Amino acid sequence: MALKCPACGFESAEGAQWCDFCKEPFAKKRPQAASPAAPAPAAPAPVPISLEGLPPEAVEKLSAGLTPDQEEKLPLAPRWLRPLALAFVGIVLFSTALLSLLVVMKMRHAPR
Ligand SMILES: [Zn+2]
Numbered sequence: 637m638a639l640k641c642p643a644c645g646f647e648s649a650e651g652a653q654w655c656d657f658c659k660e661p662f663a664k665k666r667p668q669a670a671s672p673a674a675p676a677p678a679a680p681a682p683v684p685i686s687l688e689g690l691p692p693e694a695v696e697k698l699s700a701g702l703t704p705d706q707e708e709k710l711p712l713a714p715r716w717l718r719p720l721a722l723a724f725v726g727i728v729l730f731s732t733a734l735l736s737l738l739v740v741m742k743m744r745h746a747p748r
Contacts, residue, residue, distance in 0.1 A: 659692050 638647040639662055646657035654661045 654691060661692065 637650055639650060639652055640647050641655035641658060641660050641662075643660040644655065644658045646655055648654075648656040648662075653663060
């Protein structure tokens with residue numbers, strides 16, 4: 637008994653995780669795993685694709701693993717500087733709030 641693809645109608649071997657032709661996943665666990673190169677549904681004959689050994693999960697993993705690496709390579713600031721900058725911003729905000737509070741309290745207690 638063969639599995640018929642819901643996307644292109646190609647019949648894959650029983651127990652297949654995804655379509656042999658368009659890589660449409662049969663188990664609808666990942667709605668995001670859209671086929672990267674889906675052919676037209678009215679394909680005359682199923683042509684074997686060279687991407688056969690590359691399931692969409694692997695492509696997804698590959699792209700997901702590459703993105704944080706690229707972000708890490710961006711020379712925005714040294715890694716140790718980030719908490720320091722955060723602490724600096726926090727101190728500045730805190731002192732500003734304290735100062736404005738002091739000014740307000742001074743104005744309230746000022747003699748008329
Ligand atoms: Zn298919």
